[in-house]
Amino acid sequence: MKNRKVFSWDPGRSKLYFTELAFPFKVDEEAMWYGDKVKKWPSETIAILSDESKLPATDVVSYGGPFKLISDTFKQLLLDEIDSSHIQILPIKEVRTLNRSIVLTNYWLLNVVKRVDCVDWSKIRNSPDEERPGERYRDEPGPLTLFSEAIPPEVKLFKPKGDSLEILLISDLVAKIKKQFPNHGSKFGEQIMSF
DSSP states (O other), rough: TOOOEEEEEEEEOSOOOEEEEESOOOOHHHHTTTTTOOOOOOTTOOEOOOTOOOOOOSSEEEEETTEEEEHHHHHHHHHHSOOOEEEEEESEEEEEETTSSEESSSSSEEEEOOOOOOBBBSSSSSSETTTTTTEEESSOSSEEEGGGGSSSSTTTTEEEEOOTTTTTEHHHHHHHHHHHHTTTTEEEOOOOOOO
16 A cells, blocks of 8 residues: 555536536435435436536536536446445436536536545644534645555545545546546645555
8 A cells, every 4th residue: 555645636627617506306415525325316416517617528527525527438437446335426417507508418426435534633733523423624725644554455536534525536546537538627636645
């Protein structure tokens, strides 16, 4: 594990980003925030893009925090590379601006449900989440310090236990994304590893 690097998956560089999800009925959005599987999800869900969004479309459309929309081909890469129990892929009917100047189909919402207890919280200013025991919030942005031995070798995409807003990827998956999807629409920030 010492030669593997870990990266955060941040929104950025994309000309597309969505501002809300429009559901035909109430769903448990909180489950996605904390990396739980969503039990009831309507296939008629629509993702509303920011009015400032511009084409060309990217393979990843970000919202911030743990929410990512992914294209059909990007979905296939994840299914080929990642243990299917580590992710949940939810249908999106369409991705569009409010005025429908951009309408995209064949996108999915990625919900990362694999959690790994690997953060060295003593190196980060943080506060407990009063609504969810065991969860923490970082009080300042920046890289996480991670215990490398705590990340199982088979895990390539995960959320760190205690920080539900962060999605982390292992370096070999980042390399495949960059190679196969030059228009991926993301940026990746290297994390600090503690050995």
